Amino acid sequence: xxxxxxxxxxxxxxxxxxxxxxxxxxxxQPKEKYEINYDLRRRISRTIIFLLGDKLKILKTHxxxxxxEIEGFFDIKLPFTNSYRSKIxxxxxxxxxxxxxxxxxxxxxxxxxxxxxxxxMGELIxxxxxxxxxxxxxxxxxxxxxxxxxxLKVIVNDLCRNGAQALNDRDISLxxxxxxxxxxxxxxxxx
Numbered sequence: 580x581x582x583x584x585x586x587x588x589x590x591x592x593x594x595x596x597x598x599x600x601x602x603x604x605x606x607x608q609p610k611e612k613y614e615i616n617y618d619l620r621r622r623i624s625r626t627i628i629f630l631l632g633d634k635l636k637i638l639k640t641h642x643x644x645x646x647x648e649i650e651g652f653f654d655i656k657l658p659f660t661n662s663y664r665s666k667i668x669x670x671x672x673x674x675x676x677x678x679x680x681x682x683x684x685x686x687x688x689x690x691x692x693x694x695x696x697x698x699x700m701g702e703l704i705x706x707x708x709x710x711x712x713x714x715x716x717x718x719x720x721x722x723x724x725x726x727x728x729x730x731l732k733v734i735v736n737d738l739c740r741n742g743a744q745a746l747n748d749r750d751i752s753l754x755x756x757x758x759x760x761x762x763x764x765x766x767x768x769x770x
Contacts (some may be wrong), residue, residue: 582599623642625638625641626672627659628669628670629667636647644677644722656719662715666710671705675703676704677700679724679725684718684719692705693706738757740756
């Protein structure tokens with residue numbers, strides 16, 4: 580607040596539209612102003628729906644998207660454990676990847692999403708699990724922010740053009756080198 584770190588945050592109220600924060604500022608003089616800056620983090624929203632016995636359970640969680648070693652790339656691991664002492668049925672998991680990211684599903688390897696679609700909130704990925712014993716299922720996403728993705732496209736397009744030109748100039752070694760550089764850039768995203 581006004582460039583200073585806030586030691587004690589005001590009361591927060593969780594509502595349907597998000598978190599409501601009420602600041603009580605007193606003794607504000609005429610033409611005096613306060614500036615409040617927020618550090619917002621993008622989060623993956625997860626909803627898990629299942630039947631436990633004859634009761635419908637709905638769990639809503641959020642995971643922060645945190646920076647990785649490589650700028651613009653994010654490695655997100657979201658395990659789900661059936662910690663109940665019995666099978667759960669009708670398991671449906673919905674992950675919403677925030678806008679401004681391109682996603683790649685790394686895990687699970689042998690199970691494809693029921694549906695993937697773009698929404699106003701981001702990319703919705705639905706997993707229709709069905710019946711689940713007591714075990715952990717890992718969900719692993721790789722994300723790249725759109726700005727970084729656009730940079731990657733420019734680099735790859737330039738390398739393709741240079742590789743094709745080298746091939747036209749009958750320089751096969753240089754052409755191979757350019758295409759190896761392309762795969763090197765793309766592997767950064769998927770490793």
